[in-house]
Amino acid sequence: MKTYKLYDLLISIGLIVLFLVISPFQKDFTFIIGYFVVGGWQLISMIVHIYYNWFTQPGGKRYYYTWLVFIIIIMATLGFIIYPFLLIFYVMLFAAPFMAIYYAWMCYTEVRIIYKHELIQLK
Numbered sequence: 001m002k003t004y005k006l007y008d009l010l011i012s013i014g015l016i017v018l019f020l021v022i023s024p025f026q027k028d029f030t031f032i033i034g035y036f037v038v039g040g041w042q043l044i045s046m047i048v049h050i051y052y053n054w055f056t057q058p059g060g061k062r063y064y065y066t067w068l069v070f071i072i073i074i075m076a077t078l079g080f081i082i083y084p085f086l087l088i089f090y091v092m093l094f095a096a097p098f099m100a101i102y103y104a105w106m107c108y109t110e111v112r113i114i115y116k117h118e119l120i121q122l123k
Contacts, residue, residue, distance in 0.1 A: 015041055
């Protein structure tokens with residue numbers, strides 16, 4: 001778990017920084033592609049965390065964040081059927097970057113918890 005969490009954090013931060021740096025210099029839709037790449041990676045990471053039950057206890061940050069993302073996915077799916085739900089895409093255009101940064105911060109705090117736990121066991 002420790003190795004995965006560290007790579008998860010590094011990949012999340014790396015993808016965010018990569019698309020943040022590349023997007024202003026491109027004259028195309030690179031920033032939209034960045035939304036899907038960063039969001040896709042973080043969605044895969046959430047699924048791995050749920051599968052292995054890592055930091056997913058009820059009441060934790062990851063638990064609530066996972067439910068928020070699940071609700072957003074449901075609303076986006078409903079947007080293709082019920083027109084008013086399409087507004088979620090407009091909201092996500094502005095919310096997604098903050099959600100990505102929050103997810104990376106959440107991963108950082110979990111990595112710190114793992115390393116602190118190891119240091120406590122060394123005493």
